[in-house]
Amino acid sequence: xxxxxxAPTQRQxxxxxPEVTQGTQVLTGMFSIPxxxxxxxxxxxxxxxxxxxxxxxxxxxxxxxxxxxxFSFSGPMFPDAVGYFLKNILxxxxxxxxxxxxxxxxxxxxxxxxxxxxxxIVHQNLLSPTTGQRYYPGAxxxxxxxxxxxxxxxxxxxxxxxxxxxxxxxxxxxxxxxTAVTPIPFWKFAVGLGGIASGGSQTKKVREWxxxxxxxxxxxxTAQNSQNPFIIQRGAVGMAGSxxxxxxxxxxxxxxxxxxTQPQFQLLGTQGASATLTxxxxxxxxxxxxxxxxxxxxxxxxxxxxxxxxxxxxNAGASGGYSPGKITIQNAVALATY
Numbered sequence: 001x002x003x004x005x006x007a008p009t010q011r012q013x014x015x016x017x018p019e020v021t022q023g024t025q026v027l028t029g030m031f032s033i034p035x036x037x038x039x040x041x042x043x044x045x046x047x048x049x050x051x052x053x054x055x056x057x058x059x060x061x062x063x064x065x066x067x068x069x070x071f072s073f074s075g076p077m078f079p080d081a082v083g084y085f086l087k088n089i090l091x092x093x094x095x096x097x098x099x100x101x102x103x104x105x106x107x108x109x110x111x112x113x114x115x116x117x118x119x120x121i122v123h124q125n126l127l128s129p130t131t132g133q134r135y136y137p138g139a140x141x142x143x144x145x146x147x148x149x150x151x152x153x154x155x156x157x158x159x160x161x162x163x164x165x166x167x168x169x170x171x172x173x174x175x176x177x178x179t180a181v182t183p184i185p186f187w188k189f190a191v192g193l194g195g196i197a198s199g200g201s202q203t204k205k206v207r208e209w210x211x212x213x214x215x216x217x218x219x220x221x222t223a224q225n226s227q228n229p230f231i232i233q234r235g236a237v238g239m240a241g242s243x244x245x246x247x248x249x250x251x252x253x254x255x256x257x258x259x260x261t262q263p264q265f266q267l268l269g270t271q272g273a274s275a276t277l278t279x280x281x282x283x284x285x286x287x288x289x290x291x292x293x294x295x296x297x298x299x300x301x302x303x304x305x306x307x308x309x310x311x312x313x314x315n316a317g318a319s320g321g322y323s324p325g326k327i328t329i330q331n332a333v334a335l336a337t338y
Contacts, residue, residue, distance in 0.1 A: 007126035013176045015122040022118040023138035023164040032176040035075035066221040072160040076183035079278040080331040087338040089141040091116030092317035100275040100332040110321030131173035138164035147210030148186030189269035197268040211241035239309035239324040257289040279330040286310035
């Protein structure tokens with residue numbers, strides 16, 4: 001008996017590339033992204049025949065209707081890879097730098113149709129025929145979360161979204177090629193409240209932080225003689241987060257909520273130096289705290305807080321208007337790549 005052929009989960013790979021037209025796959029110039037998991041799922045609409053046939057059966061036929069797919073992923077936040085996801089969910093990108101490190105700043109796109117660039121995602125599953133890879137075109141994120149814990153974590157990233165129906169990469173597998181960039185531990189980050197993350201506005205009391213960008217999506221199916229979406233329409237964007245203040249010395253954090261002061265929030269972490277420097281900076285010019293709970297389960301009393309980022313013009317990008325935040329990364333990724 002021959003040894004059974006299996007597909008080791010450890011050999012999975014995720015690659016991405018920006019598309020010119022939503023749903024038209026791009027399988028060249030792809031960027032390899034290390035993730036802990038990637039979970040796709042087909043979502044067909046089933047058209048069942050439930051007409052009366054003179055018997056007691058319920059379904060007498062089934063036809064497949066429109067189809068799209070959903071996906072989710074999670075893993076450490078690599079500061080060169082995360083730009084693809086930030087561009088996809090926010091849309092506005094401002095870049096600078098004559099040489100590495102280059103600066104890429106992402107805000108809410110408010111010009112034109114307001115629809116960001118979509119992605120083709122390739123998943124190496126070792127099951128698809130010929131290449132062992134499957135591509136997911138037209139990918140649009142509905143949610144992107146960044147979070148960290150100074151005790152035990154890198155900054156991590158989680159996302160989910162929708163895309164066109166997938167297909168096997170047909171003839172030649174896309175070769176993965178990973179950069180040497182490493183994730184940034186959360187202990188390396190500084191947090192500012194009421195100002196930037198340095199000087200008198202820096203707070204050293206934050207142990208845990210998370211921030212989620214949400215984007216409304218709607219799969220638009222039309223009579224076009226195709227099961228594929230006509231478009232996955234992107235809608236309104238929100239940003240909200242949570243903070244654990246582990247060792248506060250007074251009620252400063254509580255008063256953010258009680259007085260509705262909406263302080264400026266900035267989180268900044270860097271790693272490396274010179275051309276190899278990488279960084280992540282999150283800015284909310286208006287951070288409205290909406291819950292503050294005493295944390296009484298540890299040796300020091302703390303606060304578990306949540307906030308909503310308020311749209312403002314300071315965090316807006318080149319497309320103008322308002323944005324609830326701006327996320328800036330530095331890395332060696334060339335300009336106009338994302």
